[in-house]
Amino acid sequence: MVLSVAHLGPAGTYTEWAATRCAEWLSQQFSQSCVLQPHTSIARTLQGVADHGADFAVVPVENSIEGSVTVTLDMLWQLDQLQIQRTLILPIAHALISYAPTLDQVTEICSHPQALAQCQVWTETHVPQANCLALDSTTAALSSLAQHPQRGVIASHRAADLYHLPVLAYPINDYPDNCTRFWVVSLDPSTQGTHTSLAFSLHSNAPGALLWPLQILADRHINLSRIESRPTKRSLGDYHFFLDLEGDLDQAPVQTAVQALGEATKVLKVFGSYAVI
Numbered sequence: 718m719v720l721s722v723a724h725l726g727p728a729g730t731y732t733e734w735a736a737t738r739c740a741e742w743l744s745q746q747f748s749q750s751c752v753l754q755p756h757t758s759i760a761r762t763l764q765g766v767a768d769h770g771a772d773f774a775v776v777p778v779e780n781s782i783e784g785s786v787t788v789t790l791d792m793l794w795q796l797d798q799l800q801i802q803r804t805l806i807l808p809i810a811h812a813l814i815s816y817a818p819t820l821d822q823v824t825e826i827c828s829h830p831q832a833l834a835q836c837q838v839w840t841e842t843h844v845p846q847a848n849c850l851a852l853d854s855t856t857a858a859l860s861s862l863a864q865h866p867q868r869g870v871i872a873s874h875r876a877a878d879l880y881h882l883p884v885l886a887y888p889i890n891d892y893p894d895n896c897t898r899f900w901v902v903s904l905d906p907s908t909q910g911t912h913t914s915l916a917f918s919l920h921s922n923a924p925g926a927l928l929w930p931l932q933i934l935a936d937r938h939i940n941l942s943r944i945e946s947r948p949t950k951r952s953l954g955d956y957h958f959f960l961d962l963e964g965d966l967d968q969a970p971v972q973t974a975v976q977a978l979g980e981a982t983k984v985l986k987v988f989g990s991y992a993v994i
Protein backbone atom coordinates (compact mmCIF):
# COMPACT_ATOMS: atom_id res chain seq x y z
CA MET A 718 0.00 0.00 0.00
CA VAL A 719 1.19 3.54 -0.74
CA LEU A 720 0.68 6.18 1.98
CA SER A 721 -0.49 9.60 0.81
CA VAL A 722 0.84 12.75 2.48
CA ALA A 723 -1.16 15.94 1.89
CA HIS A 724 0.65 19.29 2.01
CA LEU A 725 0.35 22.90 0.88
CA GLY A 726 1.37 23.22 -2.78
CA PRO A 727 2.26 23.80 -5.55
CA ALA A 728 5.56 21.90 -5.26
CA GLY A 729 8.42 23.84 -3.68
CA THR A 730 6.62 25.16 -0.58
CA TYR A 731 8.30 24.92 2.80
CA THR A 732 5.52 22.54 3.77
CA GLU A 733 6.37 20.26 0.84
CA TRP A 734 9.95 20.16 2.14
CA ALA A 735 8.56 19.16 5.58
CA ALA A 736 6.32 16.58 3.84
CA THR A 737 9.35 14.96 2.14
CA ARG A 738 11.00 14.65 5.57
CA CYS A 739 7.77 13.16 6.90
CA ALA A 740 7.60 10.71 3.96
CA GLU A 741 11.15 9.50 4.79
CA TRP A 742 10.08 8.92 8.39
CA LEU A 743 6.88 7.12 7.31
CA SER A 744 8.81 4.87 4.90
CA GLN A 745 11.17 3.85 7.70
CA GLN A 746 8.38 3.48 10.26
CA PHE A 747 5.92 1.45 8.17
CA SER A 748 8.19 0.11 5.37
CA GLN A 749 5.75 1.59 2.86
CA SER A 750 6.32 4.05 0.06
CA CYS A 751 4.68 7.48 0.13
CA VAL A 752 3.15 9.78 -2.44
CA LEU A 753 2.92 13.53 -1.85
CA GLN A 754 -0.45 15.18 -2.44
CA PRO A 755 -0.37 18.99 -2.96
CA HIS A 756 -3.38 21.14 -1.96
CA THR A 757 -4.13 24.79 -2.69
CA SER A 758 -4.55 25.85 0.96
CA ILE A 759 -3.70 24.72 4.49
CA ALA A 760 -7.43 24.33 5.24
CA ARG A 761 -7.90 22.02 2.21
CA THR A 762 -4.78 20.05 3.20
CA LEU A 763 -6.30 19.23 6.61
CA GLN A 764 -9.76 18.66 5.15
CA GLY A 765 -8.16 16.10 2.80
CA VAL A 766 -7.27 13.89 5.78
CA ALA A 767 -10.57 14.48 7.59
CA ASP A 768 -12.40 13.34 4.40
CA HIS A 769 -10.18 10.22 4.10
CA GLY A 770 -8.69 11.57 0.86
CA ALA A 771 -5.15 11.37 2.28
CA ASP A 772 -3.54 9.28 5.04
CA PHE A 773 -1.44 12.08 6.53
CA ALA A 774 -1.19 15.87 6.30
CA VAL A 775 1.78 18.08 7.07
CA VAL A 776 0.94 21.65 8.12
CA PRO A 777 2.89 24.61 9.53
CA VAL A 778 1.81 25.46 13.08
CA GLU A 779 4.21 28.05 14.45
CA ASN A 780 6.99 30.31 13.23
CA SER A 781 9.73 31.62 15.51
CA ILE A 782 9.22 35.20 14.27
CA GLU A 783 5.55 35.48 13.32
CA GLY A 784 4.00 33.09 15.85
CA SER A 785 1.05 30.80 15.21
CA VAL A 786 -0.29 29.77 11.85
CA THR A 787 -3.82 30.51 12.98
CA VAL A 788 -5.64 28.61 10.21
CA THR A 789 -3.97 25.39 11.41
CA LEU A 790 -5.18 25.88 14.99
CA ASP A 791 -8.68 26.91 13.89
CA MET A 792 -9.03 23.93 11.51
CA LEU A 793 -7.82 21.46 14.13
CA TRP A 794 -10.51 22.73 16.50
CA GLN A 795 -13.17 22.70 13.79
CA LEU A 796 -12.38 19.29 12.25
CA ASP A 797 -12.21 17.71 15.67
CA GLN A 798 -10.93 14.20 14.89
CA LEU A 799 -7.39 14.94 13.61
CA GLN A 800 -4.52 13.64 15.75
CA ILE A 801 -0.94 14.91 15.76
CA GLN A 802 1.53 12.09 15.03
CA ARG A 803 4.87 13.92 14.91
CA THR A 804 6.37 17.39 14.90
CA LEU A 805 9.37 18.71 12.98
CA ILE A 806 11.20 22.03 12.85
CA LEU A 807 12.82 23.41 9.71
CA PRO A 808 15.04 26.48 9.23
CA ILE A 809 13.44 29.06 6.95
CA ALA A 810 15.62 31.18 4.62
CA HIS A 811 13.71 33.20 2.03
CA ALA A 812 14.80 34.23 -1.47
CA LEU A 813 13.41 36.94 -3.73
CA ILE A 814 12.80 35.17 -7.04
CA SER A 815 12.29 37.38 -10.09
CA TYR A 816 13.21 37.93 -13.74
CA ALA A 817 13.76 41.66 -12.94
CA PRO A 818 17.46 42.45 -13.52
CA THR A 819 17.67 44.78 -10.48
CA LEU A 820 15.68 45.35 -7.28
CA ASP A 821 14.49 48.83 -8.35
CA GLN A 822 12.55 47.23 -11.24
CA VAL A 823 10.41 45.06 -8.96
CA THR A 824 6.95 46.63 -8.50
CA GLU A 825 5.01 43.73 -6.97
CA ILE A 826 5.95 41.07 -4.41
CA CYS A 827 3.78 37.96 -3.96
CA SER A 828 3.96 35.30 -1.26
CA HIS A 829 2.29 33.57 1.67
CA PRO A 830 1.41 36.14 4.41
CA GLN A 831 3.90 34.54 6.84
CA ALA A 832 6.76 34.89 4.31
CA LEU A 833 5.80 38.52 3.52
CA ALA A 834 5.78 39.30 7.26
CA GLN A 835 9.13 37.55 7.85
CA CYS A 836 10.80 39.78 5.19
CA GLN A 837 8.90 43.01 5.94
CA VAL A 838 11.87 45.16 6.99
CA TRP A 839 14.08 43.88 4.15
CA THR A 840 11.31 44.58 1.61
CA GLU A 841 10.62 48.09 2.93
CA THR A 842 14.35 48.86 2.88
CA HIS A 843 15.40 47.32 -0.45
CA VAL A 844 12.20 47.33 -2.55
CA PRO A 845 10.19 50.26 -1.07
CA GLN A 846 8.34 50.87 -4.37
CA ALA A 847 6.79 47.37 -4.45
CA ASN A 848 3.23 46.44 -3.48
CA CYS A 849 2.82 43.22 -1.53
CA LEU A 850 0.24 40.63 -2.49
CA ALA A 851 -0.69 37.83 -0.05
CA LEU A 852 -1.36 34.44 -1.65
CA ASP A 853 -2.15 30.93 -0.38
CA SER A 854 1.46 29.73 -0.60
CA THR A 855 4.99 30.92 -1.34
CA THR A 856 4.95 29.04 -4.66
CA ALA A 857 1.47 30.02 -5.93
CA ALA A 858 2.78 32.84 -8.18
CA LEU A 859 5.99 31.19 -9.42
CA SER A 860 4.43 30.00 -12.69
CA SER A 861 3.44 33.61 -13.55
CA LEU A 862 6.94 35.10 -13.18
CA ALA A 863 8.04 34.63 -16.80
CA GLN A 864 5.02 36.68 -18.01
CA HIS A 865 5.54 39.37 -15.35
CA PRO A 866 9.21 40.38 -15.14
CA GLN A 867 8.39 43.25 -12.74
CA ARG A 868 6.98 40.68 -10.24
CA GLY A 869 8.97 39.11 -7.41
CA VAL A 870 8.05 36.08 -5.31
CA ILE A 871 9.32 35.35 -1.80
CA ALA A 872 9.92 31.60 -1.57
CA SER A 873 12.71 29.15 -0.76
CA HIS A 874 15.93 28.79 -2.74
CA ARG A 875 14.82 25.16 -3.15
CA ALA A 876 11.70 26.38 -5.03
CA ALA A 877 13.81 28.56 -7.35
CA ASP A 878 16.08 25.58 -8.11
CA LEU A 879 13.10 23.28 -8.69
CA TYR A 880 11.61 25.55 -11.39
CA HIS A 881 14.98 26.90 -12.69
CA LEU A 882 14.06 30.48 -11.74
CA PRO A 883 16.47 33.38 -11.09
CA VAL A 884 17.20 34.39 -7.48
CA LEU A 885 17.51 38.17 -7.23
CA ALA A 886 18.38 38.31 -3.51
CA TYR A 887 19.06 35.71 -0.79
CA PRO A 888 18.65 35.41 2.14
CA ILE A 889 16.14 38.19 2.75
CA ASN A 890 14.48 37.25 6.07
CA ASP A 891 14.66 39.96 8.73
CA TYR A 892 15.94 37.52 11.38
CA PRO A 893 18.54 34.84 10.57
CA ASP A 894 17.22 32.39 13.18
CA ASN A 895 13.89 31.95 11.41
CA CYS A 896 12.35 28.51 11.83
CA THR A 897 8.91 26.95 11.49
CA ARG A 898 7.39 24.05 13.37
CA PHE A 899 5.19 21.63 11.43
CA TRP A 900 2.72 19.00 12.60
CA VAL A 901 2.10 15.65 10.92
CA VAL A 902 -1.54 14.70 11.47
CA SER A 903 -3.75 11.73 10.66
CA LEU A 904 -6.92 10.06 11.94
CA ASP A 905 -4.98 7.44 13.96
CA PRO A 906 -4.97 7.75 17.77
CA SER A 907 -1.63 9.02 19.12
CA THR A 908 -0.77 8.59 22.78
CA GLN A 909 3.04 8.44 22.87
CA GLY A 910 5.76 11.07 22.62
CA THR A 911 7.32 14.01 24.37
CA HIS A 912 4.43 16.48 24.02
CA THR A 913 0.64 16.53 24.08
CA SER A 914 -1.53 19.20 22.47
CA LEU A 915 -5.08 20.07 23.47
CA ALA A 916 -7.52 22.97 23.39
CA PHE A 917 -10.50 24.00 25.50
CA SER A 918 -13.17 26.62 25.93
CA LEU A 919 -14.25 27.88 29.36
CA HIS A 920 -17.62 27.70 31.09
CA SER A 921 -17.63 31.33 32.14
CA ASN A 922 -15.90 34.64 31.62
CA ALA A 923 -15.13 35.26 35.32
CA PRO A 924 -12.09 36.04 37.49
CA GLY A 925 -9.93 32.93 37.81
CA ALA A 926 -11.74 31.00 35.05
CA LEU A 927 -8.45 30.12 33.37
CA LEU A 928 -6.70 29.52 36.68
CA TRP A 929 -8.62 26.33 37.45
CA PRO A 930 -7.55 24.40 34.29
CA LEU A 931 -3.98 25.64 34.68
CA GLN A 932 -3.94 24.63 38.37
CA ILE A 933 -4.88 21.08 37.33
CA LEU A 934 -1.65 20.92 35.32
CA ALA A 935 0.48 22.66 37.96
CA ASP A 936 -0.78 20.25 40.68
CA ARG A 937 0.57 17.33 38.61
CA HIS A 938 3.89 19.08 37.81
CA ILE A 939 3.05 19.10 34.10
CA ASN A 940 5.04 21.77 32.30
CA LEU A 941 3.40 23.87 29.58
CA SER A 942 5.51 24.55 26.50
CA ARG A 943 2.95 26.80 24.80
CA ILE A 944 -0.35 28.54 25.41
CA GLU A 945 -2.25 30.41 22.76
CA SER A 946 -5.72 31.89 22.62
CA ARG A 947 -7.85 32.01 19.48
CA PRO A 948 -11.18 33.81 19.06
CA THR A 949 -14.12 31.39 19.02
CA LYS A 950 -15.63 33.62 16.26
CA ARG A 951 -18.91 33.63 18.23
CA SER A 952 -18.45 36.97 19.99
CA LEU A 953 -15.68 39.45 20.68
CA GLY A 954 -13.63 38.45 23.73
CA ASP A 955 -14.66 34.76 23.59
CA TYR A 956 -11.65 32.42 23.23
CA HIS A 957 -10.42 28.87 22.77
CA PHE A 958 -7.14 28.13 24.58
CA PHE A 959 -4.57 25.91 22.84
CA LEU A 960 -1.97 24.25 25.08
CA ASP A 961 1.12 22.13 24.45
CA LEU A 962 2.13 20.05 27.48
CA GLU A 963 5.32 18.16 28.22
CA GLY A 964 4.47 14.47 28.62
CA ASP A 965 2.24 11.96 26.85
CA LEU A 966 -1.21 10.48 27.20
CA ASP A 967 0.21 7.11 28.26
CA GLN A 968 1.49 8.72 31.49
CA ALA A 969 -0.83 8.63 34.51
CA PRO A 970 -0.45 12.33 35.49
CA VAL A 971 -1.36 13.45 31.95
CA GLN A 972 -4.29 11.02 31.87
CA THR A 973 -5.73 12.26 35.16
CA ALA A 974 -5.10 15.87 34.13
CA VAL A 975 -7.02 15.36 30.88
CA GLN A 976 -9.88 13.78 32.83
CA ALA A 977 -9.97 16.70 35.28
CA LEU A 978 -9.71 19.22 32.41
CA GLY A 979 -12.77 17.59 30.87
CA GLU A 980 -14.70 18.53 34.02
CA ALA A 981 -13.15 21.99 34.45
CA THR A 982 -13.76 23.20 30.88
CA LYS A 983 -16.77 23.61 28.62
CA VAL A 984 -15.39 21.80 25.55
CA LEU A 985 -12.06 19.93 25.62
CA LYS A 986 -10.37 18.61 22.48
CA VAL A 987 -7.26 16.44 22.77
CA PHE A 988 -5.08 16.44 19.65
CA GLY A 989 -2.76 13.63 20.75
CA SER A 990 0.83 13.03 21.87
CA TYR A 991 3.82 13.11 19.57
CA ALA A 992 7.62 13.27 19.32
CA VAL A 993 10.02 15.20 17.11
CA ILE A 994 11.02 13.52 13.81
Ligand SMILES: O=C(O)C(=O)Cc1ccccc1
Nearest residue numbers: 730731732829831832854855
Ligand atom coordinates in the same frame (compact mmCIF):
# COMPACT_ATOMS: atom_id res chain seq x y z
O1 LIG B 1 3.81 28.77 1.54
C1 LIG B 1 4.66 27.94 1.96
O2 LIG B 1 5.73 27.68 1.39
C2 LIG B 1 4.37 27.26 3.22
O3 LIG B 1 4.71 26.12 3.37
C3 LIG B 1 3.80 28.09 4.33
C4 LIG B 1 4.96 28.77 4.99
C5 LIG B 1 5.26 30.07 4.66
C6 LIG B 1 6.36 30.69 5.28
C7 LIG B 1 7.13 29.99 6.19
C8 LIG B 1 6.82 28.67 6.49
C9 LIG B 1 5.72 28.06 5.90
